[in-house]
Amino acid sequence: MFYLESSESLGINEQGHLTVGGCDAVGLAHRYGTPLYVMDETVIRKALAEYKKSIDENYENGGMVAYASKACSFKEIYRIVMQENCGIDVVSGGELYTAMQVGFPAERIYFHGNNKTEAELRMALNYGVGRIVVDNLPELYRLSDISISIGKKTNIYLRITPGIDAHTHDFVKTGQIDSKFGFTLENGDALKAVKTAIKLDGVELKGLHCHIGSQIFEEDPFVFAAETMLDFMAQIRDVTGTVLTELNLGGGFGIRYAENDCPKAYSEYMRAVSGAVKARAAKLNLPVPFIVIEPGRSVVAPAGITLYTVGAVKDIPGIRSYVSIDGGMTDNPRYALYKSSYTALIANKADQPPDCKFTIAGRCCESGDLIQENTMLQSCQHGDIMAVLATGAYNYSMSSNYNRLPRPAVVMVKDGESRIVVKAEDYEDIVRNDI
Ligand code: LLP
Numbered sequence: 001m002f003y004l005e006s007s008e009s010l011g012i013n014e015q016g017h018l019t020v021g022g023c024d025a026v027g028l029a030h031r032y033g034t035p036l037y038v039m040d041e042t043v044i045r046k047a048l049a050e051y052k053k054s055i056d057e058n059y060e061n062g063g064m065v066a067y068a069s070k071a072c073s074f075k076e077i078y079r080i081v082m083q084e085n086c087g088i089d090v091v092s093g094g095e096l097y098t099a100m101q102v103g104f105p106a107e108r109i110y111f112h113g114n115n116k117t118e119a120e121l122r123m124a125l126n127y128g129v130g131r132i133v134v135d136n137l138p139e140l141y142r143l144s145d146i147s148i149s150i151g152k153k154t155n156i157y158l159r160i161t162p163g164i165d166a167h168t169h170d171f172v173k174t175g176q177i178d179s180k181f182g183f184t185l186e187n188g189d190a191l192k193a194v195k196t197a198i199k200l201d202g203v204e205l206k207g208l209h210c211h212i213g214s215q216i217f218e219e220d221p222f223v224f225a226a227e228t229m230l231d232f233m234a235q236i237r238d239v240t241g242t243v244l245t246e247l248n249l250g251g252g253f254g255i256r257y258a259e260n261d262c263p264k265a266y267s268e269y270m271r272a273v274s275g276a277v278k279a280r281a282a283k284l285n286l287p288v289p290f291i292v293i294e295p296g297r298s299v300v301a302p303a304g305i306t307l308y309t310v311g312a313v314k315d316i317p318g319i320r321s322y323v324s325i326d327g328g329m330t331d332n333p334r335y336a337l338y339k340s341s342y343t344a345l346i347a348n349k350a351d352q353p354p355d356c357k358f359t360i361a362g363r364c365c366e367s368g369d370l371i372q373e374n375t376m377l378q379s380c381q382h383g384d385i386m387a388v389l390a391t392g393a394y395n396y397s398m399s400s401n402y403n404r405l406p407r408p409a410v411v412m413v414k415d416g417e418s419r420i421v422v423k424a425e426d427y428e429d430i431v432r433n434d435i
Contacts, residue, residue, distance in 0.1 A: 002256075003345075003389050016348070017348055018348075020040055021414055022415050023417070023418050025385065026347050028411060034385070035307065036306065036307045039411070040304075044303045045080060047295070048084040051086075051295055054270035055293065059288060059290070062291075063291035065292075066292050067296065069088045069089060069099070070091050071299065073098055074410065088108065089294045089296075090110070106127045107129075109130050109131075110133055110157075110294070112135070113133075114135045115139075118142065122146060125146065130155065131246075132156050137193060137196065140156075140200065148202040153204050155206045159183065162210050162229060163177050163228075164213075164221050166221040195239075207248065208229055208233065209248035211251060212225045216254050217263055222272070226249055226277050230280040230281055245287060246291075247291055248291075249293055249294075250294050254298070255301045296394075300393045301392045302390055304395065305392075306391040309385060310324070310385070320357070320358075323360055323361065323377070325362060326363060327405075328363050330402050330403065331399050333399075334398070335370050335372060341372070342375075342388050344375060344377060345377060346380045346385065346386055348384055352378045354377050356380070358375060359373045359374055359375070360377075360386070364405070372388075396410055406430055407424065408424055
């Protein structure tokens, strides 16, 4: 079973139950109820530490691992990231507020977004956020004006769209020309924005940012993006005389959802990219920039599983068999949105072969509410506990209350111990804002 071979967190105990972070998954389901998000703290810390080590080892002028917190955002995640001496990327006032609630060091925060509100920009300035990643000209002017009005000069990056077609799902390609994000390099918009930013009194242009997409397995697009950005930094120097010293290369490293997904070790991507950055900088006679990376999925996805209780099992002869669970697109909308692959198993029969083909159906009033179609599972029945693996990223953070379903709790496990880090919602939470 590939998920046991490739995971440091998962195992099978003497009862034949799935274990996660040293805890019996079936025991967790019974203790905390289902649906339940479970995250292994050790896996998160290890991923952050590995990225940080790669940055520290490969870049003589330093750098920062800024966890992309859109992947999974709640207070305890920010505490863990803070303790691992990493930074964060936030994309909204809500993420920023959550981080600040646990005392996250503001100077290690990178604030993104293609349409930040004036209130969010003011909030970021009040908190003293480290870098604001400016996405468009109206935002650039507005930020400069707000900064001047409060007597500040704000450190910024410009988000550049370098025109790279990374092989991934269409919805998560963000580096191409046809993108709502950033300043296009190819048509000269990016250079115009740089010239404007350099002239404005309220902002200090510190560097550039790009992000080429998500769930990318190849290293070439990352290398090409880094080289393209360095070429642009040299062009900026030649045209304006300004030498930018910081470069944020975004996130996007792929993870293993299914058996045929083959991500490289993150250290390999990092080695390839840093080699390219250093070689290009030397060739262009530029200083090696301070490098920021923003991994999201690869930090948290492998750390998470979701536990459900199996309800009805329905066989439609000659068509397919459905197994219904007590969650679905409200806690994991990724199959409904992107047809994303997931691996699932019956946690209380983890030692048995997955020899039955099932379509996993959620409980929403919506035919498309599926977690996976025609996937192999152990034979199962009402009351069994199902585990869906690698759900730590873009599940809790993309969850909803559709059909007025309360969001599940998040339990953090570590070395055989478990604790609630986000309480389950109840019906009172559901009506809280209704008048
Ligand atoms: N930096 C920026 C500016 C980003 O836009 C993103 C992701 C990241 C970093 C982190 O990328 P990661 O390392 O997680 O691939 N909801 C989609 C993914 C959307 C990604 C958006 N941006 C999904 O569930 O697949």
